[in-house]
Amino acid sequence: MRALTYDPKSPQGLRAEEVSPPEPGASQALVEVHATSLNFGEVAFMSEIRRPGEIPGWDAAGIVVRAAADGSGPKEGARVAGFAPNAAWAELRAVRTADLGVLPDAVDFESAAALPAAGVSALRAVRALGPLVGRRVLITGASGGVGRFAVQLAHRAGAHVIAAVGNAARGEGLRELGADEVVTRLDQVTSPVFGVLDNVGGAMLAEALALVERGGSLQSIGQASREPSTVDFERERRRASGRRIDIFVVGSDFGSDIEYLASLVARRELDPQIGWRGDWERAGEAAAALLGRRVSGKAVLTLRKQPR
Template identity: 65%
Template sequence: MRALVHDPDVPGRLAFAEVAEPRPRAAEALIEVRAASLNFAELAFADRARPGGVPGLDAAGTVVAAADDGSGPAEGTRVVGFGWGGGAWAERRAVHTGELAVVPDCVELGAASALPAAGVTALRALRRLGPVLGRRVLVTGASGGVGRFAVQLAALAGAHVVASVGGPERGEGLREIGASEVVVGLADVTAPVSGVLENVGGRSLAEAFGLVEPGGRVLSVGMASREPTTIDFERERLRGGDRSIEPFVVGHPIHGERFGADLGYLVGLLARGRLDPQVGWRGPWERAGEAAEALLGRRVRGKAVLDIG
């Protein structure tokens, strides 16, 4: 079958190749992929990938062979799925049924494909923050895939959302999806916040920690800056108060943290018009290199989606 594979020697590090058909395990369904989305992290850290491997975490399509163990959706069902091992950027992929959600006919598959990694990350990170009703929540890197889902979900949960972006153009559309304030950088955030979903890392993470009120929490969700963070904890001790900062990990199947249930919840929001997938770039998978360069160059607001086949 045809697939996009990791090739470190070509622009965008992606090339087409013929690869072996997936061989589903007992609890896996075989999916005919129709759309897949790209995530910043899987491109930014592509040097960790195995040459010749099929990347991609998120894809939507149709079940062409149900799981042998009887779990999951039947053949012919429209689904969206997540795969810890990649494999989404191919004509077919095998997905554990615990990582699948059924997509109703009213939801377009390309829109559904934008949900798994970014949407579930935002959802679980927001849960980790705890109750946010009536509280100020800061989302940094708010124009990215995770950021735009986090803004919407925090607003739905009743938060006063402060959305921080890297430039004025990156903030377009954020108020329309729930942001109460849109700021460039963090210098204009003058009032304390109770929680932070921090997607940038580096200096941004340190600055965000300094904005948290006593009892608040910062979750380090991502590292879009690809820069390490230095925090002066002696200064923080002198500030007083009980604030916390922690790395956020979306989960792992070894701990039973499958994506299926949360994906189903997000698909439901999409179907009811309460969540927007924020697809900022879309095109055929023959243009994957262009999509990757646009995403890495921060020229995409939200998600990039490839139509496959």
């Protein structure tokens, strides 16, 4: 089968080649991939998390061509989207059935491929903040894949959403998704917030923590800045106790959350915000666009044309 593998000597670290198809475990379904998506984290840190020859990729959507041997999960022919820590950028993929969600007919594969890593991360991070009705929530890196899902989901949860972006152009469309305020600097946030969903890290994490009110929290989701964070905990202790920083980890068993998000997409209550589309042979181009901050939302690659 054809796949994109990690090759540190190739442009953007990706090389198209023929590889052996996967052999699913007992609790894995074999999925024919129709669309996949790229996430900033897996592209930016590829050299740190991949070995040469390994197939990268977290998200994919397609059709089950072999159901799991243990009888769990979707049956053959089911349209699904799923998450796994690798091997999405290939024609065939073996996925744990607990990490597969069955798709409504109204949701196309490209939209579905945008959901697993970014959508589920945003959903679970919003839940981790607690009840949000009438509370102020700051989302940094709001123009990215996780950020645009988080804006919509926090708005649905009843929050007053403050979207922080790198520049005004990156903030386009965020008010339509549910942001009540769009800022380009955190000193433009004039009142404390109950929660922060931080996708940027670096110095911005400490700035955002200083805005959190007593009883609130900051979820550290990502590090788009690719810079470490330094927090003066003594200063923060003097300012106010009763706040926390959580190192967010998305966890496992994605299936039910993928199905929930897909149901919202089917009802047009959630927009996957695909900012770049193309054939998977253009994966290097998509990766460069993500790293260059030229994609608002998700970058999605298509492997097979869907029947009309």
